[in-house]
Amino acid sequence: MKEQLIKAMQRNQFLNMMYMAKDGKVSKRRIKIIKIAGDSFQAYCFTRQAKRTLVYMPILEQLLKAITNDYYNLKRVLAKDKIKIVKWEKVSEYFSDLTITTAGNDEVMRYANQALKTQVEELLISHQNK
Structure with missing residues (x-):
């Protein structure tokens, strides 16, 4: 999955992804990857209309x-x-x-x-x- 994030960022593509908040609620988000660093990445979230830092969880x-x-x-x-x-x-x-x-x-x-x-x-x- 991390490879898909890197490809999407390199190709300047939008992604539809499932997001799990800290409280366990799951929602669907449309994002554009801005930067990847370790197990986190920065993306523009079209749902929230703001930049977000998200954590990639291998689990x-x-x-x-x-x-x-x-x-x-x-x-x-x-x-x-x-x-x-x-x-x-x-x-x-x-x-x-x-x-x-x-x-x-x-x-x-x-x-x-x-x-x-x-x-x-x-x-x-x-x-x-x-």
């Missing part, structure tokens, strides 16, 4: 890799039972639909975005406290 990168591995492992398990995730679509500010196929038919499940965000925040905090 979060490791967590994301673990979550990605879990995702692909679960996807393989579902595939053995002929269950496949077709698409995940945001239908409104408040809800997302997950479409899956099974051996006989398609199913659409609706999830509240706030509930999903809360679950992700809890997952990040639980891994951070280990």
Whole structure:
């Protein structure tokens, strides 16, 4: 991930990133990297419309890799039972639909975005406290 930050800075690109505040709340930010120094970097945050100093946390990168591995492992398990995730679509500010196929038919499940965000925040905090 750090390499991606360096490339974005060199190419003068904008990044969309997930940001975790000190209180554990997660938000999405659009930033432009200004300077990288050690485990921190300075960026212009378009959400806050100000320069921010952010800390790069390798532990979060490791967590994301673990979550990605879990995702692909679960996807393989579902595939053995002929269950496949077709698409995940945001239908409104408040809800997302997950479409899956099974051996006989398609199913659409609706999830509240706030509930999903809360679950992700809890997952990040639980891994951070280990």
